[in-house]
Amino acid sequence: MAESAQSQDVVQRRPQSAARTGLRLNNSTREAVNGWLFVMPWVIGFALFTAIPMVFSFYTSFTNYNLIRSPQWVGTRHYENIFTNDPYFWKSLENTFWMVGIRVPIVMTLALAIAILLNTKIPYERVFRTIVYLPNVLAGAAAVYLWQWILSPTGLLNQALEGVGIDGPSWFTNPNWTKPALVVMGLWWIGGNIIIYLAAIKGVPQTLYEAASIDGASPWHKLRYITLPMISPTIFFQVITSIIGTFQIFTTAYIIITTGGLSPAEGGPGRSLLFYVIYLYNRAFGKVGSSRGFDMGYASALAWILFVIILAITLFQLWLSKRWVYYESGEGG
Amino acid sequence: MAATTVEAVNKIERGGGWSRFTQERRPGMLVAKLAAFLLMCFIAFLFLVPLVWMISTSLKTPQDLQNPSFIPNPIAWENYRDAFSFGMWGRWTLNTVIITFFSVVGMVFSTSLVAYSFARLRWPGRAFLFSIVLATMMLPDVVTFIPRFIIFSELPAPRVNFPLFALDGNNASWVNTFLPLIVPDFLAGSAFNIFLMRQFMRGVPMELSEAARIDGASEFRIYWNVVLPLCKPALATIAIFTFQSSWQDFMGPLLYLQSEQNYTLQIGLRTFEFAAGGAPNWSWMMAGSLIVMLPVLIVFVLFQQYFIEGIQISGMGGR
Numbered sequence: 081m082a083e084s085a086q087s088q089d090v091v092q093r094r095p096q097s098a099a100r101t102g103l104r105l106n107n108s109t110r111e112a113v114n115g116w117l118f119v120m121p122w123v124i125g126f127a128l129f130t131a132i133p134m135v136f137s138f139y140t141s142f143t144n145y146n147l148i149r150s151p152q153w154v155g156t157r158h159y160e161n162i163f164t165n166d167p168y169f170w171k172s173l174e175n176t177f178w179m180v181g182i183r184v185p186i187v188m189t190l191a192l193a194i195a196i197l198l199n200t201k202i203p204y205e206r207v208f209r210t211i212v213y214l215p216n217v218l219a220g221a222a223a224v225y226l227w228q229w230i231l232s233p234t235g236l237l238n239q240a241l242e243g244v245g246i247d248g249p250s251w252f253t254n255p256n257w258t259k260p261a262l263v264v265m266g267l268w269w270i271g272g273n274i275i276i277y278l279a280a281i282k283g284v285p286q287t288l289y290e291a292a293s294i295d296g297a298s299p300w301h302k303l304r305y306i307t308l309p310m311i312s313p314t315i316f317f318q319v320i321t322s323i324i325g326t327f328q329i330f331t332t333a334y335i336i337i338t339t340g341g342l343s344p345a346e347g348g349p350g351r352s353l354l355f356y357v358i359y360l361y362n363r364a365f366g367k368v369g370s371s372r373g374f375d376m377g378y379a380s381a382l383a384w385i386l387f388v389i390i391l392a393i394t395l396f397q398l399w400l401s402k403r404w405v406y407y408e409s410g411e412g413g
Numbered sequence: 414m415a416a417t418t419v420e421a422v423n424k425i426e427r428g429g430g431w432s433r434f435t436q437e438r439r440p441g442m443l444v445a446k447l448a449a450f451l452l453m454c455f456i457a458f459l460f461l462v463p464l465v466w467m468i469s470t471s472l473k474t475p476q477d478l479q480n481p482s483f484i485p486n487p488i489a490w491e492n493y494r495d496a497f498s499f500g501m502w503g504r505w506t507l508n509t510v511i512i513t514f515f516s517v518v519g520m521v522f523s524t525s526l527v528a529y530s531f532a533r534l535r536w537p538g539r540a541f542l543f544s545i546v547l548a549t550m551m552l553p554d555v556v557t558f559i560p561r562f563i564i565f566s567e568l569p570a571p572r573v574n575f576p577l578f579a580l581d582g583n584n585a586s587w588v589n590t591f592l593p594l595i596v597p598d599f600l601a602g603s604a605f606n607i608f609l610m611r612q613f614m615r616g617v618p619m620e621l622s623e624a625a626r627i628d629g630a631s632e633f634r635i636y637w638n639v640v641l642p643l644c645k646p647a648l649a650t651i652a653i654f655t656f657q658s659s660w661q662d663f664m665g666p667l668l669y670l671q672s673e674q675n676y677t678l679q680i681g682l683r684t685f686e687f688a689a690g691g692a693p694n695w696s697w698m699m700a701g702s703l704i705v706m707l708p709v710l711i712v713f714v715l716f717q718q719y720f721i722e723g724i725q726i727s728g729m730g731g732r
Contacts, residue, residue, distance in 0.1 A: 108535070114632040115536030122527040122546070122607065125600025130549060133560030140560065147566060194456060202450045203433045210717055211457045217713040217720070218464065220661030221679045222702030226467050229695050236466050239481045268463060275721055276728030314728055320551075328555050331663045339686060357555055364559050365668070379559050387556045394551065 141381035146374045158381035168368060169382070171351050172359040175259065179355065180326045183263050188319060191270045195277035196303065209278065213271035224335045227265045228252065237264070252336060255350030262332060262353075273318055280314035281307060312405045320397055327390050330357040343367060356386055471699035478695060489696065493704070496685070496697040504674055505681040509660060511577055512594050512677060516659040517652050519599035520606060524651060525644065527601045528610030529636045533622060543611075550604040562668055565593045579675045593669045594662070598655070606651045609726055613647035614640060650723040653716055657709050678705045 141158060143151035162169050194212065198205055215223075230236045231251040238248030251261035288306050297305070308315075333355050337348040345367040347354025362368050364379035434446065465483060471492055472485040480486075530536070531543050570584035570592070578591040587593050601607060617640050625635045641648070666677045682705055685698045713720055 111534050111632075112536035115530045115534035115539065118526050118530035118534065118632070118636070119536075119542065121523040121599065122601040123542070125523075125597060125602055126545070126549070128564070128600065129561055129597050129602065130552070130557055133557045133564060136563070137556060137560040140563075147563065194453075197449055197453055197456075200446065200449045201433050202446060202453055203431050208453050208457055209721065212460050213717075213721060213724070214464070214713070215460060217657060217709045218706050219657075220705070221663055221682045222705045225682070225685075225698050225702050226463055229470060229699065230463055230466060232695075234479060236462075236481075268460070271460070272724050272727075275724045279725040279728060317728065324551070324553055328553055334667075335663075335683070338683075341686070360555065360559075364562070376559060376563060383556050383559055387553060390553050 137380045137383060140377050141384050143377045145376040145380075147376060148374075151377065154377070158378045159385075161378075162381060162385065168347075168351075168354065168359055172347070172354045172356045175347075175352065175354055176327060176329070176356040178259055179262065179329060180323055182259070183266055183326055184319065184322050186263060187266060187270050187273060187322060188315070190267065191273035191318075192277050192315070194270075195274045195281055196307070198274070198278055199281050209275065212274050215268045216271045219269065221331070221335055223268075224265075224332050227261075227268070228336065228339065231261050231264070252339075253349055255348075255352035258336075258348055258352045262329075262336075265332065273322075276314060276318060277311065280311040284310040309406045310408075313407060316397070316401050316405045320394060323393060323397075324390055327386065328357050329355050330361070333358055334361070356382075360386070467699050467703060470695055471703055473696050475694075475696065492696045492700045496700040497704075500681055500684050501674060501676070502681070505676050505678050508579070508591070508670075508675060509677040509679075512591050512666075513656055513659040515591075515595045516598040517655045519595060520601075520603060520655040521648055521652050523599050523601040524603060524606040524610050525614075525641060525648065526636065528607050528614055529640060531607065532611040532614035533617075533619070533640065534632070546604045546607055550608070558664075558668070561593075562588075565669065579670075588669055589671045589675060590669075591675075594659075594665050598659075603655075605727060606655070609723070610644070610647050610651065612726070613644050617643050646719070646722070649716065650719045650726075653712060653719050654723055656712060660709055 140151060142153060142155060144154050145151040198208055198212075202208070218226075231238075233248075233250045233253075237251075241248040249257040251257050251264075284307060288310070289302055292302050292306060333348070333353045334344060337344050337346075337353050337358065343366065344358060345362055347358055347362075359368075360379050360382045363373060363375045363382060366373045368375075434443065434450075469483045469485055470478070472488050472490065473480070473492075474485075474487065474489045477485060477487075477489075531539065531546075565587040568587045570580060570587055570590055572582055573580055574582045578595070580590050580592075584590050621639050621643075622635050625639050630638070661679060662677070663679045666680045670676055670680065682698075682701060685694070685701050
C-alpha cells in the first residue's frame with residue numbers, strides 16, 4: 081500500500097474561464113467543492129455503515145441490549161464473562177485458530193507451487209489458468225452442497241480413496257474430520273491466489289534471470305534468490321488477506337452445520353465447526369445453550385475481541401514483514 | 414501501474430500453444446517441460462472433476478445414485494423439472510435479479526464517481542480520506558455486521574408500496590426488505606472497487622479534462638462524457654465482480670430476508686434438503702444448484718478476461 085494520493089499530481093495552470101460559469105468562484109475553490117461533492121457517496125456510506133456502527137458496537141459491548149429495550153450499561157461484565165466463564169468462546173477460538181494455522185499455509189504453498197508450475201512456459205497456459213480459476217465463480221451455497229455430496233461417506237472422494245486402498249473417513253459426521261474436510265473443500269477455490277501469484281511472478285524483470293544464468297545459477301537458486309524475494313510483497317499481502325478471511329469463516333460452516341434442519345447452536349458434531357463468527361451469529365441472532373439469542377451486547381463484545389485479535393496479528397505480520405518482504409525502491413504509483 | 418502490468422502479462426502469454434514444445438531444442442528441457450505439462454493436466458483434471466460429477470449426479474435416477482460411474486444410466490432429465498416443482502423459484506429468481514441488478518448499477522455509478530474525485534480533482538483532505546479508504550480494505554466485516562443490522566432494524570421503512578424492493582407499505586424497518594442489500598452499494602460500499610477505479614482513471618490524460626473545462630463543460634459532464642467512456646474495462650471488471658458477489662451472497666440475505674417470498678436463490682436452495690422429506694435428494698440438489706450457478710458461469714465464459722485481470726489487480730494491493 082505504498083500508494084499515496086498526492087504522489088503523481090502535476091500542478092496545472094488553466095486559463096481563467098470563470099466568466100463562463102455563473103458562480104464567482106476561482107478555479108481551485110470550484111475544484112475543491114466538486115471534489116467534496118463527488119466523494120460524498122463514500123463519506124455518507126462510510127459514516128453510516130462503518131464509522132457509526134463501529135462506535136455504536138463499542139458502546140453496545142458494555143451494555144445489555146436485545147433490540148427491544150434500550151441498552152442498559154453493565155460495564156465490562158460481558159468481557160469478564162467471555163474470558164472466565166464461556167466454554168463456547170474458547171472452543172470457537174480453538175476451532176478458528178486451527179483453521180487459520182492449517183488452512184492458510186496449505187493454501188499459500190499449493191497456490192504458489194501451481195503458479196510456478198504454470199510459469200514454466202508450458203503449452204496452453206491460458207487454458208489452464210482459466211480452468212484453475214473456474215471454481216471461483218462457482219461459489220455460494222450451491223457449491224457447498226456439491227462438496228457435501230462429494231465428501232459424503234460413500235461419496236466421490238471416498239470412492240477414489242478406496243481405489244488406492246485407503247478407507248475414507250466420514251468427513252462431516254466425525255468431529256475429527258470436519259475441519260480437514262473444510263480444508264480439502266477450500267483447495268477448490270485457490271484459483272484466485274494462483275492467478276495473483278502468477279501475475280506477480282511474470283512481473284519479475286527478465287534481466288535478473290538472464291544475469292543469474294550467466295553466473296550459472298540453477299533453477300532452484302533462481303527461485304530462491306530471485307523469484308521469491310521479488311514477489312514477497314504479493315506473498316505478504318495474500319497471507320494477510322487470507323488470514324483475515326479465514327478468521328471470519330462463516331457461510332460454508334453455517335450451511336454444513338444446519339444441514340438436515342439442525343440448529344447452528346451446537347456448531348456441528350462435537351462443536352467441531354463452531355467457528356468464531358458462527359458463535360457470534362448464534363449470540364446475536366440464534367440460540368446458545370439455554371439462553372435465547374438477540375444478545376447484541378455480548379455479541380458486540382465478541383466482535384471487538386476478534387477485531388483486536390485480527391488487528392494484533394496483522395500488526396505482528398507487518399512488523400515481521402520488515403525481515404522478509406523486499407520492496408523495490410522507487411516503485412510508486 | 415496496475416493496468417500496464419496486466420497488459421504486459423497478457424502480452425507475454427500470447428502464442429503459447431504446442432510451439433512451446435516444438436521450439437525447445439534441448440532434450441533435457443523438453444523432458445522437464447513435458448513432465449510439467451502432464452502434472453498440470455492432472456491438476457486441471459482435479460479442478461474440473463467436481464463440476465463434472467455435479468452434472469453427472471444431477472442426471473442420475475435415485476437407483477443410479479450410488480453408482481460411481483460418471484455416465485448416468487438412464488439419463489434422468491426429469492430431475493430438472495422435479496427440482497423446481499416446489500418452492501417459490503420464480504419469485505426467488507426475480508428477487509435475486511432485482512437485488513443483483515441494483516447492486517451492480519449502484520456500485521458502478523458510486524465507486525466511479527468517488528474514484529473520479531480521488532483521481533482527478535484536487536481538494537483539501539483528499540490524501541487523508543483516501544488513506545481511510547485503503548484502511549477499510551483491511552477492516553474485518555465482523556465488527557460492523559451486528560451494528561449494521563441494528564441500524565437497519567431501527568431505520569423506518571418508507572410507507573410506500575414498492576414490491577420491487579419488498580416494500581409493502583407495512584414494513585416497520587428496513588429488515589425484510591431489499592434495501593440493506595442494495596443501499597450500501599449506492600454509497601460506494603467497496604474500498605477495493607474505489608481503489609481499482611482510481612488507478613484506472615489516473616491513466617486517462619488530464620489534457621482531455623482541461624480541454625473540456627475550457628469549453629465550459631461542468632465537472633459532472635467531464636466525468637460522464639469524457640472520462641467514464643474511457644474507463645469501460647475497469648467499469649466492466651467492477652460490474653462483473655459485483656454481479657458475482659451479489660448473486661452468491663449468503664450471509665446478507667440470511668440476516669435480512671426473513672419471509673419466504675423475499676428469499677434469494679442462495680437462501681431458497683436450502684429448502685431442497687427438505688424437499689424429499691428427511692434425507693437430502695442429491696440429484697435434485699445438484700440440478701437446482703447447477704441452475705443457480707449457471708448465470709455466473711455464463712458471465713465467466715463470456716467475460717473471463719475481466720475476471721482474470723480484476724483478480725490480478727486485486728493482488729496488487731500489496732505493492
